[in-house]
Amino acid sequence: MFGMKTRKKSAALLLTAVMSLSLFGCSTGNTTTGNAAKPAGEGNAAAAADTASKAAGGKLVLYSAGPQKLADNIVNGFTAKTGIEVEMFQGTTGKILARMEAEKANPVADVVILASLPSAQALKADGLTLPYPEAAHADKLNKDWSDAEGNYFSSSASALGIVYNSKLVTAPPKSWADLAAPAWKDAVNIPDPTLSGSALDFITGYLSANGEKGWDLLNAYKANGVAMAGANQEALDPVITGAKSIVAAGVDYMAYSAKAKGEPLDIVYPEEGTVISPRPAAILKSSPNVENAKAFIDYLLSDEAQKLVADAYLIPGREDIEAANRANVKDIPQLKVDWTWMSEHGDETAARFSETFK
């Protein structure tokens, strides 16, 4: 009995010691960012304080989806030009939206770059975006991809095609329907539209152009063993290694850049047309650094940044700038898509698609 009591006492003692210690840790950690009382992190804590002190002057928080090298280049170019420090969170469209949702009560981001037009339309519809109609060069943007009121600007785009392993495929399919042929049984991947905004754009775009009939093609895909395989890169990877032969609705810039590296990849745009998926950037209404955000949008649409976009194998958002290393808008047969229908029916289409392909 006695022993039990002492043990409890000593345990309680240790516990209080621990509690007060952690409490102490918390309070110092929060009064000043600089003194986060975790011994191992001193270096980083000091760095955090450093950026915090600059916050008053020139800072921009950017959430960016898409190729990281491009984002890095754009950020570096922007900082070199304006002296504004950029803090960037890099992720997929889904992750960025999740983070924004989690931060709803206390938003942090100034500018978001997404890989899906309907998501940007939804942000606008929810009143989360800050219009900036006077952005420099906004008049030169492709009208179909950007908002007339300046709520979002598509500074780049990518087209969806049939990406294939050139070692395994000698006679590439020419149309979307070909992929339902027995020759390609179990050899095709399609990105998951709930994870890949561009795949969703293709599916809704195809449906908006073909109506309910469009599902015939998708059902035929399913019957032919087309596999739904994660986001874009996840769907492409097995094709590079040869486990699969083809990605349907593959993002073209990934294919071009892998091909440039020497991987056995190539791409065709089906003759009946495809969907070009714009990548919109928007200023958030909650932005604490509005002026910096506007400067960033201006930079994004500048000749310099558009050149960086082209170098990353993406289609520049401005119509007066062309990419030399890839097929440009005029070379790509396009489906007659209806973006309004697409953004209204995105959810149910994605749900029906993943239910079918599960």
Place this chain on the structure above:
Amino acid sequence: MPLLLIFWQSVYPNGQWDWMAPIRTITGHHLSGVLLNSVWLGICVVALTTLLALPLAWMMAKTGMGEHRWVDVILMIPFMTPPYIGSMGWILFMQKGGYLQQWAPSSANWSELFFSFWGMVMIMSLHLFPFLYLLLRDALIRIGGNLEEAGAVHGARAGYRFRRIILPLLLSSYGMGIMLVFVKTIAEFGTPATFGRKIGYYVMTSEIHKYISSWPIDFGKATSLASVLLSVCLVMWYMQSAISRKFTYRLVGGRGQRSKRYSLRGWAGWLCGTYLAILLILSIGIPYFSIIAASTMKLRGTGLALDNLTLEHYRELLSWGSVSMKAIGNSLGLSLAASTVAVIIGTGFALAIGKSSSFMQRVIDLFSLLPNTVPGIVMVVGLILFWNSPWMPMTLYNTYGMVVLTYVVLFLPYTVQYVKSSFTQIDGTLFQAGQVFGGRPLYILRRILVPLILPGMLAGWMMTFTIATRELVGSLLILPPSMQTSATYIFAQFEQGQVSLGMAMAVVTVGMTVLMLLGIEMLNSKRKWNAS
């Protein structure tokens, strides 16, 4: 107790209205199938980890093989490997045109059979068994030789001794171990996301992830799914605590112990050696062959060929001042901070929980386990909502401290379980003895309690450290912008199509952690109180 608040936040994210409604709607849907998938997966993984871990634990505790301490550290490798990397390794090895088929083309007939439910069970078991093994081995060592000898003196045969002495004494640790394995399995996200999706096997975590990472984001649905998962875990916890209360014995008493070790000669030695070798090949050899192969390839489309080898990716990775080096530094710093804090708090909790006799203690026990039962991603969203809410006097969000806090919350259960496991088996008479000889509480704490639970604390620290270095889900959402850890770096490389670079990073981080643990192990073997 912030845990409690955070938990509330994560289950009822918007605080108001419909937190019962989604549960009802979801249970009506296809959910029951997905839930059954999760539970069935958990059961199968528990069964297979037991099969893998039990013989090994016995070998390492009771035979001459126990002297090879390095085995312990090597066996931590599967556990240190991020689950999605491990599954990737297996996929690259077994898939059509994969390494196995490039090597032995005739295997094409059967290798793709691997892509089934049982393949998934195998991958997950090979990832989780070291965890169970460590718990069982420590328990077996604590049981010591005297009790078994006593049994032998009274004429019991080996089988009887195992059944009537070892098994009941082991049961409490085993229960704890399998509960954590089960919970980890059904809360695991990496393997279902990479391997499960390939074979069309969907579990609760993949559903939750779907609601949380794709437009439209629906935290309500995700959290109500999470609470279903949570209820399953609660049932498991209840069963485990019932078992453990029934079968907890005081094993570490005042008398010295020596453990009986069987020497291994002849066929028994061979058998044990082969068993260990096969286990090592399956759990480390094959996945790491793929990972290392993938990390040294110039062109992934070319496959295994000598002229396709390059160390370029490692050079790029390890060049001084690069993004990747910063990521490694961040990972190490964060893990060190988090594991140290977790050990301190976790020990406090474990001691407060004690032998789970009072109701309050069991409640604390339960809450210290909760972070492990809620899928990481839900927990993290809860934490963000909590620490970023406007009514908080200070926002920890987007700072270094927030990351440490998240890690601590996520990994606290490990320390608590490890320390608890060693604490519950200390006999109270030791403390009485200390009292009788006039020891003050602090003195008893310092000279009796701490030395005896130190192995548990150390194990918990190591466990937390290794998991924290590879933590992905939390880091993805919670890291301040412009900050990366090695895990998010790997993930970003995969997203960007730089698979080789990502794999190289995996090799470097796991390699570094192994070296560190080997160092600790060497220091550790000089300890005097090793036997208990």
